[in-house]
Amino acid sequence: MTEDKTDKILKSSKIYTxxxxxxxxxxxxxxIAVIDSxxxxxxxxxxxxxxxxxxxxxxxxxxxxxAFGCIHHEDVPEGCGFGPECLRCKLRTTVLETMEQKKPQxxxxxxxxxxxxxxxxxxxxxxxxxxxxxxVVLLSIEDITExxxxxxxxxxxxxxxxxxxxxxxxxxxxxxPLMVISGFSELLLEDLPEDSVQRDNLKEIKKQxxxxxxxxxxxxxxxKYKTRPxxxxxxxxxxx
Amino acid sequence: MGEKQILVVDDEQSILxxxxxxxxxxxxxxxxxxxAEEALEIFEQEQxxxxxxxxxxxxxxxxxxxxxxxxEWPMVIPYAVTGYAxxxxxxxxxxAGFEDYFIKPxxxxxxxxxxxxxxKKLEKWKKINE
Numbered sequence: 001m002t003e004d005k006t007d008k009i010l011k012s013s014k015i016y017t018x019x020x021x022x023x024x025x026x027x028x029x030x031x032i033a034v035i036d037s038x039x040x041x042x043x044x045x046x047x048x049x050x051x052x053x054x055x056x057x058x059x060x061x062x063x064x065x066x067a068f069g070c071i072h073h074e075d076v077p078e079g080c081g082f083g084p085e086c087l088r089c090k091l092r093t094t095v096l097e098t099m100e101q102k103k104p105q106x107x108x109x110x111x112x113x114x115x116x117x118x119x120x121x122x123x124x125x126x127x128x129x130x131x132x133x134x135x136v137v138l139l140s141i142e143d144i145t146e147x148x149x150x151x152x153x154x155x156x157x158x159x160x161x162x163x164x165x166x167x168x169x170x171x172x173x174x175x176x177p178l179m180v181i182s183g184f185s186e187l188l189l190e191d192l193p194e195d196s197v198q199r200d201n202l203k204e205i206k207k208q209x210x211x212x213x214x215x216x217x218x219x220x221x222x223x224k225y226k227t228r229p230x231x232x233x234x235x236x237x238x239x240x
Numbered sequence: 241m242g243e244k245q246i247l248v249v250d251d252e253q254s255i256l257x258x259x260x261x262x263x264x265x266x267x268x269x270x271x272x273x274x275x276a277e278e279a280l281e282i283f284e285q286e287q288x289x290x291x292x293x294x295x296x297x298x299x300x301x302x303x304x305x306x307x308x309x310x311x312e313w314p315m316v317i318p319y320a321v322t323g324y325a326x327x328x329x330x331x332x333x334x335x336a337g338f339e340d341y342f343i344k345p346x347x348x349x350x351x352x353x354x355x356x357x358x359x360k361k362l363e364k365w366k367k368i369n370e
Contacts, residue, residue: 175324
């Protein structure tokens with residue numbers, strides 16, 4: 001780092017010491033790690049150790065993916081940052097952008113697959129800062145997997161409610177004319193002689209109306225939001 | 241209770257025509273109303289013992305109509321005929337005093353069976369009181 005650049009950063013950023021910063025981040029209720037210019041973890045708070053399920057020796061000095069237990073950190077011999085999946089890693093790009101642009105990033109939602117926890121939804125925020133004279137990135141990690149699940153469940157519930165309301169409206173509107181057609185068909189069938197050709201035709205009409213009646217009954221008993229393929233799209237599966 | 245008179249209430253004329261023809265063929269006398277208010281006016285003039293009421297009526301709905309009639313004339317046997325009913329609506333129907341409910345489209349034979357059942361019940365009650 002040139003002296004000019006360092007001066008500029010020092011002037012625009014708050015300067016911390018490891019001890020001072022650790023005291024602050026240890027008191028915060030989310031996992032926080034400090035990433036240095038080599039993308040290695042320089043400092044981590046208590047919740048970061050808990051989140052990664054690692055001790056100081058396993059976490060400090062290790063490059064992001066290895067430190068956090070990303071399943072892709074051993075995809076290539078060079079390690080985290082060099083594999084094909086690393087190009088798509090939003091954690092890596094967010095930290096790198098923060099470092100290069102010297103701008104914080106707020107509430108970036110990402111998804112990662114961990115060796116210990118499986119796939120998790122995370123919300124990360126970054127802040128460029130100077131720590132003991134070095135340019136670093138303060139990275140906070142919030143596990144929002146449960147929140148996402150709740151949001152998904154709420155969305156499904158909303159969808160289901162719309163399905164019920166639509167089904168109710170459709171059934172009500174359709175069952176009125178169905179009752180009229182079906183009922184008068186029955187009356188006409190009573191009037192026609194047994195050997196009448198029209199009787200067979202009318203029976204067919206009645207059969208198809210009854211079929212429609214069964215469809216509306218199925219619609220009324222829908223209890224799950226399930227779809228099935230239909231040509232190039234998906235439609236509601238009324239058979240449950 | 242001697243005459244087999246039925247009052248049907250539905251806001252669709254086609255359905256009222258259907259009820260009239262279907263019940264008349266089986267020997268019932270049918271009176272039709274298009275609203276709950278009209279049905280109550282008819283009731284003030286003449287007593288009906290068996291009713292087939294649509295639930296979704298303009299103005300007062302079928303459930304409220306049933307509640308009012310059953311309060312005033314508790315021996316009446318009302319049936320609900322509805323285009324759509326959720327579990328909650330059906331529970332409300334039972335609470336309002338409906339004998340049973342049917343979801344449209346209803347077969348003629350089901351309507352006739354319900355009417356026969358109601359009049360048999362009324363006949364039985366009449367004998368007990370004699």
